[in-house]
Amino acid sequence: MAMGLSVSVTFAILLTATLVSFGILYTSFENAYISLHEASTDQNAALLKMRTALLELSSYRNTTLGNVSFYDVxxxxxxxxxxxxxxxxxxxxxxxYDTFSDIVVQDIEYLLPGDSINVTVQNVPKDSTVHSLVINTGTGCSMKIKWEWVGNQTxxxxxxxxxxxxxPVEG
Known part of the structure; x- marks a missing residue:
């Protein structure tokens, strides 16, 4: 009789351990699935933002004095x-890489669709050099502007x- 009881107890312990193990595995798999789903959702949102971001150059102007060899654009x-x-x-x-020593950006928290913003490059030399400004918008996309001074020092x-x-294209 002792042997019959030990087999039953052993079977019950093994059955309980198996059920607990499957419960832990199920919870682990469910958490992994939720994490992957959330990561996929975040990636899709970032890709959508990148694909729908767009800046356009509306206008430009420069300011300078005739007796100065620099201008602002x-x-x-x-x-x-x-x-x-x-x-x-x-x-x-x-x-x-500019740390805002030559670049001045209009102080606004958000640039909504349809709104405009002013970006000024200061102290550009009046020479025939072709200058460039790349604006990385934080969405993975950038605006590049190239310009030059046409004329002389005055x-x-x-x-x-x-x-x-x-x-950038997805790799």
């Missing part, structure tokens, strides 16, 4: 896509050679 950019956050933007001016103006909006 102001670009007006219009948001033709999703809402952007200018405080998160980063700039590369003439191939160098008379002339900044002339935009081109602007482009580009987003």
């Amino acid at each position: 102001n670009f007006t950019l219009t948001n033709a896509g999703c809402t952007l956050s200018p405080p998160k933007w980063r700039f590369v001016y003439d191939g160098t 008379q002339g103006s900044a002339e935009v050679l081109g602007s482009a909006w580009y987003c």
